[in-house]
Amino acid sequence: MQLTREVPLVPRESALLFxxxxxxxxxxxxxxxxxxxxxxxxxxxxxxxxRFERVVLPSMQRLxxxxxxxxxxxxxxxIESLTLDGRDRSLDYKxxxxxxxxxxWDGRVLDALAPGEDEICLPKTSSSVFVSTHIxxxxxxxxxxQLVLSGLVTDQCVESAIRDACDLGYxxxxxxxxxxxxxxxxxxxxxxxxxxxxxxxxxAELEAELASSPTR
Numbered sequence: 224m225q226l227t228r229e230v231p232l233v234p235r236e237s238a239l240l241f242x243x244x245x246x247x248x249x250x251x252x253x254x255x256x257x258x259x260x261x262x263x264x265x266x267x268x269x270x271x272x273x274r275f276e277r278v279v280l281p282s283m284q285r286l287x288x289x290x291x292x293x294x295x296x297x298x299x300x301x302i303e304s305l306t307l308d309g310r311d312r313s314l315d316y317k318x319x320x321x322x323x324x325x326x327x328w329d330g331r332v333l334d335a336l337a338p339g340e341d342e343i344c345l346p347k348t349s350s351s352v353f354v355s356t357h358i359x360x361x362x363x364x365x366x367x368x369q370l371v372l373s374g375l376v377t378d379q380c381v382e383s384a385i386r387d388a389c390d391l392g393y394x395x396x397x398x399x400x401x402x403x404x405x406x407x408x409x410x411x412x413x414x415x416x417x418x419x420x421x422x423x424x425x426x427a428e429l430e431a432e433l434a435s436s437p438t439r
Contacts, residue, residue, distance in 0.1 A: 242374025303330030303346035351383035
């Protein structure tokens with residue numbers, strides 16, 4: 224038997240995970256940008272927000288729709304502490320200055336990608352969702368073997384999740400046009416670097432695949 228990562232999704236054994244598509248880091252008024260003036264924010268993050276809002280977020284919404292329609296479990300993770308003062312954050316997040324209090328607006332998934340009534344959303348306090356949440360336990364309880372990843376940012380939290388999921392025995396699919404980081408160069412470099420850990424498809428390719436799946 225030849226082993227390969229190029230395995231089409233089996234919807235009942237698959238989950239889609241959106242990583243950190245939340246107010247804190249994906250909304251112009253989010254806490255990550257709170258210390259910047261509008262002019263500074265535009266100078267530093269203008270390209271990011273323009274491309275995210277015009278191109279990447281619509282791709283994420285399309286991905287969400289097609290996975291829901293195919294019966295793929297849809298899940299979310301957001302940067303959010305278990306405490307109000309953030310004392311449970313990782314050392315890295317404390318050094319970086321990331322602080323999203325429990326229950327805050329910053330910790331919510333963007334309204335444009337809001338979770339459904341019975342979809343799972345996990346707060347995390349580290350780059351990899353597999354380090355600071357019990358997602359591995361949840362995925363195994365759900366019978367998930369194939370994990371589809373989308374989110375922010377490509378070369379940080381998305382990469383971390385791909386590597387850890389791969390090492391834990393999941394078949395990982397990265398949806399390349401439903402991930403984003405702060406420059407195109409960084410995004411492209413990340414896709415090249417992580418390619419050995421996952422298969423990479425576009426939203427359109429995944430949609431065609433699910434439409435022809437015999438196990439929908």
